[in-house]
Amino acid sequence: MIQIENLSKRYGELEVLNTMSLHIQKGSIFGIIGQSGAGKSTLLRCINGLETFDSGRILVDGIQISTGNDRQAREARREIGMVFQNFSLLDRLNVYDNVAFPMKSWGYKKKEIDERVRELIGLVDLNDKISAFPPYLSGGQKQRVAIARALTMQPKVLLCDEATSALDPRTAESILNLLKEINEKTGITIIVVAHQLSVIRNICTHMAILEDGHLACHGATTEIFMQAPAALRRLQGNRENHANLSVLFCEQDQFVFSRMVRDLETDFDIMDIQHLGMGKEAQIHYSIRVPEEKLDTCLSWLRKKGIYCQTVEKEGADSV
Numbered sequence: 575m576i577q578i579e580n581l582s583k584r585y586g587e588l589e590v591l592n593t594m595s596l597h598i599q600k601g602s603i604f605g606i607i608g609q610s611g612a613g614k615s616t617l618l619r620c621i622n623g624l625e626t627f628d629s630g631r632i633l634v635d636g637i638q639i640s641t642g643n644d645r646q647a648r649e650a651r652r653e654i655g656m657v658f659q660n661f662s663l664l665d666r667l668n669v670y671d672n673v674a675f676p677m678k679s680w681g682y683k684k685k686e687i688d689e690r691v692r693e694l695i696g697l698v699d700l701n702d703k704i705s706a707f708p709p710y711l712s713g714g715q716k717q718r719v720a721i722a723r724a725l726t727m728q729p730k731v732l733l734c735d736e737a738t739s740a741l742d743p744r745t746a747e748s749i750l751n752l753l754k755e756i757n758e759k760t761g762i763t764i765i766v767v768a769h770q771l772s773v774i775r776n777i778c779t780h781m782a783i784l785e786d787g788h789l790a791c792h793g794a795t796t797e798i799f800m801q802a803p804a805a806l807r808r809l810q811g812n813r814e815n816h817a818n819l820s821v822l823f824c825e826q827d828q829f830v831f832s833r834m835v836r837d838l839e840t841d842f843d844i845m846d847i848q849h850l851g852m853g854k855e856a857q858i859h860y861s862i863r864v865p866e867e868k869l870d871t872c873l874s875w876l877r878k879k880g881i882y883c884q885t886v887e888k889e890g891a892d893s894v
């Protein structure tokens with residue numbers, strides 16, 4: 575149903591996607607995982623027509639995806655809903671109006687909008703919050719609103735970019751269960767980008783591992799975990815030779831790890847992410863695992879950038 579054929583993309587000198595080909599079956603829940611900077615989000619943005627690419631093509635149900643503004647390109651993009659880590663809700667609109675927003679933009683009739691919005695708010699179990707505004711919702715409730723909004727145009731595909739990374743483990747689990755339920759009820763194809771192997775293992779029927787813009791392996795999730803190819807083992811990492819770090823930074827520093835990978839030519843695993851505080855005070859706490867021989871350079875690189883970091887005992891970390 576989704577055909578990605580020889581997809582390549584560069585940002586200047588940096589080759590982010592390298593002749594990547596991948597077929598994603600209709601109705602599957604497909605997980606994409608890889609080290610930070612491997613190209614996961616870029617691939618998702620290409621599928622959604624949010625990002626241009628240099629060569630290759632992407633077909634959704636036989637229709638070619640592009641960033642163009644012609645009718646065919648817009649209709650094709652309409653078939654794809656997307657949810658993000660930071661929810662991307664409009665704070666000035668209540669739950670009902672956030673969910674209604676895409677249909678209003680496309681000029682649907684009021685009655686049709688009302689029926690669909692109420693149905694979706696019921697589906698994500700938020701009937702009691704229908705008039706609430708996003709600042710008064712929990713993270714899990716915000717993500718439910720974002721999921722309902724992404725489904726308003728009855729897309730064939732739902733893309734989830736780190737949809738549960740900002741949530742505590744129990745809330746994350748309830749969102750993953752909701753995605754699974756939506757997949758079973760509607761048959762929608764779901765693509766999930768995640769940092770944690772547990773997310774992929776829990777809900778994905780199929781998966782792909784990206785490494786430096788290459789497709790390192792892909793297939794049925796159960797088979798990949800059973801066969802444990804080298805790419806999976808690399809992702810799981812060899813704990814003996816790795817050190818765990820606790821890193822705290824502000825939302826606007828989100829590209830810091832990609833820069834660290836480039837500057838220090840090191841790999842690392844993100845083992846846990848927690849969002850702390852709200853608004854201007856918001857911070858993100860990452861538990862990461864770096865190769866032991868790179869530990870000192872990573873610590874001094876992060877500290878030079880004014881980022882709080884410290885090593886932690888291995889037993890204290892939440893493994894992927």
Ligand SMILES: Nc1ncnc2c1ncn2[C@@H]1O[C@H](COP(=O)(O)OP(=O)(O)OP(=O)(O)O)[C@@H](O)[C@H]1O
Pocket residue numbers: 585588590608609610611612613614615616617829831832833
């Ligand atoms: N707009 C941009 N301009 C320049 N480089 C970019 C841009 N967006 C992403 N990159 C670079 O492209 C590479 C792939 O980024 P991408 O966000 O796709 O990786 P990712 O696998 O999703 O990483 P993460 O897990 O950290 O989100 C990174 O090296 C990143 O720094």
